Amino acid sequence: MVKARFQYQYGKEFGSRDGGPRHQVEQTAETVVRPISVTYGSETNVESLFIDKRGGETGFWTGETDRQTLSATYSDEAISELLFMIEEEKLAGDVYEAFYDLYGLNIFANIAASEDQHFNALINLAESIGLDVDEFVYEDGGTFINADLQDMYDELIAQGTESVRAALEVGMAIEKKDMVDIADAAEAVEGTALASIYENLLAGSANHLEAFQDALLLA
Numbered sequence: 001m002v003k004a005r006f007q008y009q010y011g012k013e014f015g016s017r018d019g020g021p022r023h024q025v026e027q028t029a030e031t032v033v034r035p036i037s038v039t040y041g042s043e044t045n046v047e048s049l050f051i052d053k054r055g056g057e058t059g060f061w062t063g064e065t066d067r068q069t070l071s072a073t074y075s076d077e078a079i080s081e082l083l084f085m086i087e088e089e090k091l092a093g094d095v096y097e098a099f100y101d102l103y104g105l106n107i108f109a110n111i112a113a114s115e116d117q118h119f120n121a122l123i124n125l126a127e128s129i130g131l132d133v134d135e136f137v138y139e140d141g142g143t144f145i146n147a148d149l150q151d152m153y154d155e156l157i158a159q160g161t162e163s164v165r166a167a168l169e170v171g172m173a174i175e176k177k178d179m180v181d182i183a184d185a186a187e188a189v190e191g192t193a194l195a196s197i198y199e200n201l202l203a204g205s206a207n208h209l210e211a212f213q214d215a216l217l218l219a
Contacts, residue, residue: 099160
């Protein structure tokens with residue numbers, strides 16, 4: 001298991017790109033540093049995903065998409081991974097929606113909308129191969145069938161409500177974990193329509209990570 005730890009600090013002001021403040025965070029007498037920890041299920045890491053990237057509209061590449069097939073028989077393991085990824089995309093969207101409600105920052109609303117598109121893409125693929133995914137479609141926000149994802153959601157929400165900066169760090173942690181999980185899932189179904197969707201999701205997560213990193217420069 002690979003455990004990634006992300007440090008964030010409290011007591012700074014989150015500003016807009018033009019230098020004006022968007023949200024004022026109460027200053028503290030001294031800096032507080034706390035970890036955000038996410039456990040990965042493989043030896044993949046975010047940095048390794050960019051080693052062999054190839055140019056394109058997104059500037060991100062994970063596989064030979066021209067070998068994609070439109071139909072495939074997926075293993076039980078691939079199906080299980082797909083169902084997990086559906087809920088993991090839901091987790092990201094639910095977290096960002098909660099932070100938008102709390103802080104009113106557009107970055108959370110915009111990326112939450114993108115996560116909804118990721119969720120829908122996986123749902124559509126799952127339905128196309130005959131899976132019943134109604135339980136995911138009709139889940140309430142912030143609730144998850146997978147117990148580990150439920151625990152992760154609860155922990156990340158608690159950490160992100162400490163401050164704007166903490167919420168942005170949570171966003172980075174989520175996107176880094178998503179990238180690792182998506183890359184591993186795509187490798188297991190290489191050359192299929194599902195792999196193509198995963199590759200699109202991976203490029204989206206890379207963009208989300210960059211957006212959170214840029215926002216933190218202003219925090």
